[in-house]
Amino acid sequence: MAGPVCSVLLEYIPGVTLIYTLIDLIAENRQGNDFSINTQLVFPDTSQQKSFGVELYEITPDYYEYSQDEIAQIKAITGFDPKFDVSLYAMSNDNESHKILGMLCLKIAEATNGIIDFGGQLNNLPKTLPNGKLFSIPYHTTVNDVAQYHIGDAEFLKFWLSQENFRLVK
Numbered sequence: 001m002a003g004p005v006c007s008v009l010l011e012y013i014p015g016v017t018l019i020y021t022l023i024d025l026i027a028e029n030r031q032g033n034d035f036s037i038n039t040q041l042v043f044p045d046t047s048q049q050k051s052f053g054v055e056l057y058e059i060t061p062d063y064y065e066y067s068q069d070e071i072a073q074i075k076a077i078t079g080f081d082p083k084f085d086v087s088l089y090a091m092s093n094d095n096e097s098h099k100i101l102g103m104l105c106l107k108i109a110e111a112t113n114g115i116i117d118f119g120g121q122l123n124n125l126p127k128t129l130p131n132g133k134l135f136s137i138p139y140h141t142t143v144n145d146v147a148q149y150h151i152g153d154a155e156f157l158k159f160w161l162s163q164e165n166f167r168l169v170k
Contacts, residue, residue, distance in 0.1 A: 003090030003097045004168035006105050007065075008114040009074075009082040009151075013058055019086055022108050023054060042099040050100060051091035059083055070139060078135050078151060080115050098168045102161050109154040116157050118150045120169035125160075132156025 020030070027035035028049065033056075036049040059082050061068055066082070075081045086108055090097035105116050121136075132155030136148045149169075152160070160166055 003093040004101055004170050005087065005089040005119045006101065006168055007088065007117040007119065008086040008105055008108045008112065009059075009080065009117055010084040010086065010112050010114045011081055013084050014112060016056055018112070019054065019056060019108065022111050023104070026104065026107070027052070037100050037104070039096040039100070042103065043096055046096065048096070050094075050097050052097075052101065052104070053089050053091070055085075055087040055089075057085040057087065059085055070137070074137060074151065077137060078115065078133075080151075082115075085117075086112075086114070093170050099161070099166065102157060102166065102168055106154055106157045106161065109157065114154075116152050116154070118152065118169050120149050121147070122150045122160070122167075122169065124165040124167065126163065129156065129159070131159035 023035060024030055026041060027037050029036050033054050036051050039046040039048045039050060057063060057065065059066055059071065065085060071082060088101060088104060090101045108114060109116055132153050134150055134152040134156045137151055138146050138148045141147050
């Protein structure tokens with residue numbers, strides 16, 4: 001993986017067919033969890049295929065991506081109780097890939113009432129966030145410092161996608 005990563009967290013366990021159907025609405029040539037999307041989706045003057053992937057995980061006590069303490073913290077801070085992780089990633093780190101991945105996360109979050117884990121702390125945010133909700137989730141690093149990552153709702157992501165300095169976490 002060379003590009004950004006983010007997840008859509010769901011409060012229920014969906015059928016995988018639902019997730020693949022949502023991806024297939026904009027993707028081309030999906031084979032299993034790998035697919036491509038044309039850059040014309042976000043930049044009409046271009047026509048390149050960009051590669052993406054998805055991993056689908058039920059969030060269980062032994063799921064490596066989120067500890068039980070972290071899930072409890074997400075629930076306490078956001079009021080959202082994650083049960084499923086739709087992890088999406090881009091294979092390149094260019095503006096088109098960031099924008100397409102953001103749009104794909106938005107489409108899935110809107111269709112499933114999910115929230116978006118941006119996989120880190122977003123940078124270059126405007127001082128005022130007029131639309132949606134953005135939450136900071138603290139966590140302990142390997143050297144026991146406290147850092148944070150961002151989780152937001154679909155309304156926030158829609159706002160963030162409209163900003164000139166939009167960028168996901170790499």
